[in-house]
Amino acid sequence: MAKNNSEIKADLRQEILDAAREMFVAEGYANVSMRKIAEKIGYSPTTIYLYFKDKNDLLHQICEESFAQLARNISSIQQLSANSMDKLRMGLREYINFGLKHPSHYEVIFIMPLKSEVEAEYEMSQGKVAFETLCSSVSDCIKDNLLKNNDVGLISQTLWAGIHGITSLLITHSGFPFAEREKLIDNVIETLISGIEA
Amino acid sequence: MAKNNSEIKADLRQEILDAAREMFVAEGYANVSMRKIAEKIGYSPTTIYLYFKDKNDLLHQICEESFAQLARNISSIQQLSANSMDKLRMGLREYINFGLKHPSHYEVIFIMPLKSEVEAEYEMSQGKVAFETLCSSVSDCIKDNLLKNNDVGLISQTLWAGIHGITSLLITHSGFPFAEREKLIDNVIETLISGIEA
DNA sequence: AATTTAACTTAACAGTGTTAAGTTATTTTT
DNA sequence: AAAAATAACTTAACACTGTTAAGTTAAATT
Structure with missing residues (x-):
């Protein structure tokens, strides 16, 4: 039932992608901030930078x-x-x-x-x-x-x-x-x- | 030689437009800030808002x-x-x-x-x-x-x-x-x- | 001379992307 | 089992952003 760590890590990247896509689609790229994405997935904004170079990436x-x-x-x-x-x-x-x-x-x-x-x-x-x-x-x-x-x-x-x-x-x-x-x-x-x- | 006030006022609006256009063209809309435009024309950023509703306008x-x-x-x-x-x-x-x-x-x-x-x-x-x-x-x-x-x-x-x-x-x-x-x-x-x- | 208006500025708010440094827990090595 | 290294994440901060409210100063009007 519980996921091991590597699965959780792999999931987080996809979780960020899914959240970001949904928000970009709903509100437009410029109107979505890294902080909002972070809040949606329940992590601190800087965590996103561990998986993606920057917002453009x-x-x-x-x-x-x-x-x-x-x-x-x-x-x-x-x-x-x-x-x-x-x-x-x-x-x-x-x-x-x-x-x-x-x-x-x-x-x-x-x-x-x-x-x-x-x-x-x-x-x-x-x-x-x-x-x-x-x-x-x-x-x-x-x-x-x-x-x-x-x-x-x-x-x-x-x-x-x-x-x-x-x-x-x-x-x-x-x-x-x-x-x-x-x-x-x-x-x-x-x-x-x-x-x-x- | 010297312009009277109403001419100066009229000019300022056009001066802002010219500066903004040149900068938008050169650097792209997103990369030009109101402060940069203001600096270029030698006025404070808020002056632009006397002539235009906002950056989009x-x-x-x-x-x-x-x-x-x-x-x-x-x-x-x-x-x-x-x-x-x-x-x-x-x-x-x-x-x-x-x-x-x-x-x-x-x-x-x-x-x-x-x-x-x-x-x-x-x-x-x-x-x-x-x-x-x-x-x-x-x-x-x-x-x-x-x-x-x-x-x-x-x-x-x-x-x-x-x-x-x-x-x-x-x-x-x-x-x-x-x-x-x-x-x-x-x-x-x-x-x-x-x-x-x- | 007093008042209004026009033109502009200062200071601030609430947000932005991004980074450096720090923390904590897990894993690896000795 | 103890020490060191690594992975995963957070805190605090920097240098910006658009925008607004309030303030200033000089000219025009009454």
Whole structure:
């Protein structure tokens, strides 16, 4: 029943991550202080620094987890038995849905600029996995001769720009009088698909 | 030679705006404190609060100025003698260029989420002007029967999503191994245009 | 000449991220 | 079994932050 010490230690790191993620999502990164996180988990603020370099590092670790989740979601779509173009469409939609379902989270991951000295080292290491999943979906469409261009990287980055654009606009400019949400998202995806189609 | 008092007062507001903009651009909104701004202009920190409600308000006022500049830039393109589709293309490119030329500035305007109680009141009052300039450019293309859809708002929002996407990605994910910048921007614009074209 | 107003400052509050030093309990070594 | 080392955590403090209430000083108005 009782956990031994190493389990408790391992748990504490995850406990901090869980508490921080929940609070970042609920109140926004800037509005959550190390002291508040510490209070929530019942430790002193400085304990967090035993597990994470600083507040930015804590954010980065949470980003990694979320990137990994998004990558799994998109990846599982690619294993459905549908044509490559429809799977690409579904992948794009999953990306947007992921962002809109976790707006504060998406903000933290993709919108907020994370300037850290060590950022270059591990930046997007899981984010790259998610992007590469998109690339392989695009690659499948190219193999099926469905696109007018065969530069996988260029097309994938263009698609990413499009879906990141609509996702982040809907999140950060919530006061703007956008068209009906589903209709707008459909239009963005169909415009992108139609723009790269053969 | 010497300015009278009302001129000095009027100047001080602009002086604060100029100093704040320069520092926000150079160091990022979060890294500039009211005290640093005050020191730069040679007044006490609290003086700023005589001209602006709070730090967020100061940011909003700067945004308004920049929106207005962007709107003028795009608007002047629409008065060239070229076909409506090319002018639309040039407008899209001007938007992206504006963002990349003033990355910290763009960040402050379009990327950073500005949650203020009074935001809804004046949010994007100049931003709307910029957006409406894009709308009228789209509208011209529709009049010339060049688009496959005639929903001006929907198309404009889709285009905005695309150009905002590439601009903000290039700014905030500068560590990502993007394709060659000009090639990528061209591809985004051509994909969007080709996606809405008749 | 007295009063009001405008423009600005001082001092302070309540918070922030972060660090250095200290404590306590457990584990390892002798 | 006693001593030393380590791990896990806390206390106290530093140097900041945005913001406000109260105070000052000089000019304009009555």
